[in-house]
Amino acid sequence: MIGAAWRRLVRFLGSAVLATSLLVVVALWSVLGSLVPQGAASAAAVKTWALANPILEMLVGALGLHQAFASSLFLACVGLLGLSTALCAWQRTKVAIGKARTLRQAVLSDRASLTQSHDLEIVCDAAITGPEALAVASETFAHLGIKTKHRDDMLAAVSPAWTVWGSPVFHWALLALILVLMGGNLFRSQGLMGVAVDQTKADTPESYGTYHAGPLRGWLSASRGIRVDSFEPHYLSGGIDRGPTPTVSVLDAAGKVIMTQRVYPNMTLKSGSLTIYPDSFGLAVALSAVDSSGVETGRGILLVDFSAEATTATLPIEHLDLPDSAGNPVYRVEATVPLDIKGLVVSKRVPAVPTARLVLSSPDGTRLGTRIVGVGQLIELPGLGSRLRLDSVGYYARLSVVDDWSIPLLYAGLLAAMVGLTATAAVRQQIVLATVIEGPDGVKLAVKMRLWRNASSSRSEIENELTRALSGAEKGSTT
């Protein structure tokens, strides 16, 4: 009973109808997903669309179409498709084994076996002899795009046995790709990390501005650091402006440099499973705290983004807390950088004479004062017994950092799928065998055909053409 139910389930999961239906569902879902903005409910594009289409939004929201490709329904369909692909691949493998056996047997077949077992017989004109019939048949096959070889009074066009493996290889590779994609996302981490020039950040979640990690990411975390060594606002190479280009180093746990290179589009840094790509850039304000005797007691870097809306054309993206000797925060410091203006355009570069606009607040956010300071200038920090000094204004690079071990496997899967698909699409799978049977009734051509895939002609056309060539009639007698 359980066995029968299991077999029914397997048959259902491996059925072509289910596979086709799932493909249709995934395609339709993808169409719907492409028509509405994708993102969390808080995303600006999603909010705007929801306000503009309040009635549709009820349905779209209920279906989870704003996150169409991460929704449970979509993932369930893809998972089921993976299962269906596995069973389909298994069935195709069994079929391929059978076909390969048939092809090997066809290579070994001789005139006697073909005389006994064939698919059709064509009665030849009385004036045609056996050798002539074979010659005419060979020409007819050639006309239909089938190149035959003469072998022991036979014509043979038999594909090699490997040709039947294209479809199974493609389906197994598809399954591997689905598994690698799903598995890769479980372990993958991806985030944006702002790193100032000469700054090193540990590759830990706290170092990222935005960070997404798969649920099993912790299993694969490695200790390493990421440093930006230099930054070129315009990097020219090969006659092409590669845009703002940082030079990035990856360091191991001991601080030893593993790899250093410029990173720009189409030149990502790859170190093991790590890929680093430049996302954008901004300015970095380096500050230090000095005591009354001028000795440096602490340092910090504040990252600043360019902004078309802000009065100084820059916006702070982080703040610095200054604590007293007991460790209690006393001041909060935010920085922006007044930019140079050339003509009417704000220059998104480090100003010729860099300054920083420092905003001091209390820990609860009450603004205490604002000062614009130049490099090397100090501001007093009443109550702390120390002062704050602007050390430098430089660049920072916002790096897109992806840690995904599955990418080489993904490429291997894609390659295997393409090889399998190429064999499926381009290679013929066929058996064409023909010989003459000479008897009291005259000469007959016996033909055996298996036109499995990519044949240049069809069974009916071959039959028609051979009949026309050998007997002059439209169609011969078939067995």
Next chain:
Amino acid sequence: MILEIVLMWAALTFYTAATAMYGVGVTFEKDLLTRRAVYASAAGVVFQAASLGVRWERLGHGPYLGFYEVASLLVFCVAALLVVVAWRNPRLSAAGIAVMPVAVLLLGGSMLASKAGLPVTAKLASYWLFIHVAFANLAFAAFAVSFGCAIAYVIRERSKSGKWVKRFEKLPAQDVLENSTVRFVLVGFLFWAIMIATGAIWANEAWGRYWSWDPIETWSLIVWIIYAVYLHVRFTLKWHGERLAWFAIVAMPLALFALIGIPLAFNTPHAGIGGLGKDL
């Protein structure tokens, strides 16, 4: 600039003439005219190749950027494949009656678009661009020829006893025509898959992510799935005949929409091969 435009107009003229010759040749059973339509198509291909070559030389990059270049290259691939198919298998020449109007409309549309050259930006400066775009064009060309074969199949199927049977009598038998449609779909499916795979690899190299469900990526996948459904219904559910042909007819415009329509209809950072010069 003037030379390349003149050459392109010459190509369009030959394609238009070929379209008319296919139409008249097939409709009025003028075999000679149908054969000459292939020569006219070939002449169009030569002029278009010259135009694209001159432009390539002038701009220093292939025809990948902007609607004019992309649509021109698509038409070039479609027409060239049709000529090769008709050359190798003259019985399939009549498929031009369905394929060439698509080519003429597409090239005519591109002639109305801006012909200004667009620079290769840092994100486009990759050899993957050439591979990715080349396979997109080859895939569409194969789908277009499968579309032509399927149209011829349906017309003949619908008038089994009518005049069109005679008009199409030079075509291969219906089952061979159907097999040809399937083979071109299969080849297009392979090329489309290579386009998606190379696009994913390139995206990973250029943007640090291989897939982001950008509308172009999504629609490329949708088209690929639609053709996967076609192949499934053909090979596993054993669909044959007119409904299979209709499937190929309906699917091809979706492929064209994915290549040309999506960058126009959607706000996508991925300019795609039909982009109107959006910076990648």
